[in-house]
Amino acid sequence: MSASSPDFILEAVDIEKSFGATSVLRRADLRIARGEIHALLGGNGAGKSTLIRILCGLLRRDGGTLRVDGQEEASPNAIAVVFQELALLPHMTVAENIYLPHRHRGLERVRAAERREEARAALAQIDETLAREALDTPVAEIDLHQRQLVEIARALSSGARLLLLDEPTANLTFAESERLFSILRRLASRGIATLIVSHRMNEIRAVADVCTILRDGRTVVNRQPLTELSDAAIVEAMGQKGAMRAETAHAAIRATAGTTVSIEGPGLSVTLPPGSVLGLAGAPGGPSRLIDTLIGANTDLHWRIAMDGALRHFAVPAEAVRQGVGYVSGDRAEKGLLVTLPILDNVVAAARIAGRRWFAGRREARVTQDALERLAIKAGSIDDSPLTLSGGTQQKLLLARWLERIPRLLVLEEPTRGVDIGTKREIYAIIRDMAARGAVVVWWSTEFSELTEICDRIVAFDLRGTVSGVIEAGNISEVALARATGMAA
Numbered sequence: 001m002s003a004s005s006p007d008f009i010l011e012a013v014d015i016e017k018s019f020g021a022t023s024v025l026r027r028a029d030l031r032i033a034r035g036e037i038h039a040l041l042g043g044n045g046a047g048k049s050t051l052i053r054i055l056c057g058l059l060r061r062d063g064g065t066l067r068v069d070g071q072e073e074a075s076p077n078a079i080a081v082v083f084q085e086l087a088l089l090p091h092m093t094v095a096e097n098i099y100l101p102h103r104h105r106g107l108e109r110v111r112a113a114e115r116r117e118e119a120r121a122a123l124a125q126i127d128e129t130l131a132r133e134a135l136d137t138p139v140a141e142i143d144l145h146q147r148q149l150v151e152i153a154r155a156l157s158s159g160a161r162l163l164l165l166d167e168p169t170a171n172l173t174f175a176e177s178e179r180l181f182s183i184l185r186r187l188a189s190r191g192i193a194t195l196i197v198s199h200r201m202n203e204i205r206a207v208a209d210v211c212t213i214l215r216d217g218r219t220v221v222n223r224q225p226l227t228e229l230s231d232a233a234i235v236e237a238m239g240q241k242g243a244m245r246a247e248t249a250h251a252a253i254r255a256t257a258g259t260t261v262s263i264e265g266p267g268l269s270v271t272l273p274p275g276s277v278l279g280l281a282g283a284p285g286g287p288s289r290l291i292d293t294l295i296g297a298n299t300d301l302h303w304r305i306a307m308d309g310a311l312r313h314f315a316v317p318a319e320a321v322r323q324g325v326g327y328v329s330g331d332r333a334e335k336g337l338l339v340t341l342p343i344l345d346n347v348v349a350a351a352r353i354a355g356r357r358w359f360a361g362r363r364e365a366r367v368t369q370d371a372l373e374r375l376a377i378k379a380g381s382i383d384d385s386p387l388t389l390s391g392g393t394q395q396k397l398l399l400a401r402w403l404e405r406i407p408r409l410l411v412l413e414e415p416t417r418g419v420d421i422g423t424k425r426e427i428y429a430i431i432r433d434m435a436a437r438g439a440v441v442v443w444w445s446t447e448f449s450e451l452t453e454i455c456d457r458i459v460a461f462d463l464r465g466t467v468s469g470v471i472e473a474g475n476i477s478e479v480a481l482a483r484a485t486g487m488a489a
């Protein structure tokens with residue numbers, strides 16, 4: 001064990017943690033220097049979130065030492081975590097949300113005007129416009145990216161010197177991610193360190209200086225500069241050797257059987273033969289309205305959908321499922337996971353709706369086991385809660401729902417959110433296989449590299465949510481997408 005050094009804001013050494021019989025962290029190490037941006041990497045289930053929860057005191061470690069500023073008993077405000085599911089009170093104002101933690105420090109008698117001024121100053125360090133214009137706005141009325149900035153401001157106003165960000169860009173557009181990174185860099189230059197978890201290699205390289213890689217709960221790469229590691233070396237350290245991007249572009253899939261889907265609406269008229277993979281690119285406004293129509297989640301007549309030439313209008317999502325429309329969302333907490341039901345019910349949910357079956361059948365256990373095996377989902381038992389799975393594994397569970405009976409139209413909304421590089425490749429292969437067997441796939445992603453790899457045609461939406469172009473196979477590139485969506489840096 002090395003001696004503690006004052007240059008480190010955080011030193012976690014030999015951290016151990018088990019849940020019951022499952023050992024999740026096995027002597028994991030992590031050292032973070034002052035003012036650095038440090039990437040914590042590892043495959044789904046490697047133990048990253050567990051380690052973060054230990055660092056910020058949400059979870060008790062079973063063994064190991066933790067020093068903050070060289071001290072074992074550190075001030076609890078030195079480290080602040082910003083989770084994906086943000087912890088703000090929507091009906092309170094931005095300012096109130098920022099000064100809320102000060103109540104814990106016994107400052108409740110400080111005058112409201114002073115508290116508001118403190119909150120303004122903290123937010124202005126991050127975003128002057130937001131501090132000027134949104135301080136008295138209820139949090140429910142600002143967008144997700146702005147909420148994240150409010151959380152960071154709250155951390156800074158409590159005196160945090162290390163921010164822990166668990167997949168902070170999962171719900172952000174490209175431009176918003178870039179803004180967040182420039183804020184983190186600015187904070188780093190003032191000595192505030194960030195630990196960032198991300199599965200997106202491009203952005204790790206864009207923002208982080210050094211990385212630590214976990215594999216099966218152990219530190220396999222300890223504080224190494226990213227410039228010294230190739231993508232292949234990182235992927236190999238994570239234990240996902242086969243996960244590098246294929247060199248050759250994928251050929252358009254021609255399925256012999258299946259349904260032809262047509263989509264028509266303002267600025268767009270496309271016919272998708274069986275096996276097509278249509279990408280949707282752009283800020284959420286435009287794609288989500290089309291997706292909601294495809295899956296029966298909105299009843300406006302903005303878009304017209306036809307299957308094999310017959311116009312379809314799905315009044316409710318269950319109707320879309322019965323007509324052969326599958327849907328996987330990356331927003332698993334809100335739009336996918338049945339958190340109060342066991343893994344089995346999560347897997348067979350779509351088949352039950354399609355077959356109007358409400359009671360568990362004996363073959364469902366077998367179907368569930370098969371799906372888990374096919375997707376290499378490591379679960380204790382099919383009767384466990386899906387919440388015992390790591391984030392990326394929960395995402396695979398949503399896809400498992402559509403394996404048994406391939407949908408005629410599969411609608412994907414950021415389906416690889418939070419999924420590690422190796423698992424992404426598996427998901428791509430499964431989706432291509434579904435396309436080859438006749439499914440039409442419509443895929444929205446904010447990750448342009450993913451769209452360019454998978455799709456044979458892409459519809460771009462601009463920042464106002466209107467269709468700005470259709471990019472055909474030969475012309476698909478990340479630059480073309482950035483231009484067409486207005487999301488270039």
Ligand SMILES: Nc1ncnc2c1ncn2[C@@H]1O[C@H](COP(=O)(O)OP(=O)(O)OP(=O)(O)O)[C@@H](O)[C@H]1O
Nearest residue numbers: 019024044045046047048049050388389390391392
């Ligand atoms: N409360 C719990 N009970 C049982 N097992 C758990 C619990 N919380 C986490 N685990 C297990 O611990 C392991 C590590 O999970 P963790 O969420 O830390 O991984 P991760 O590296 O953050 O993964 P991801 O990239 O998917 O978010 C997983 O196998 C998970 O199933």
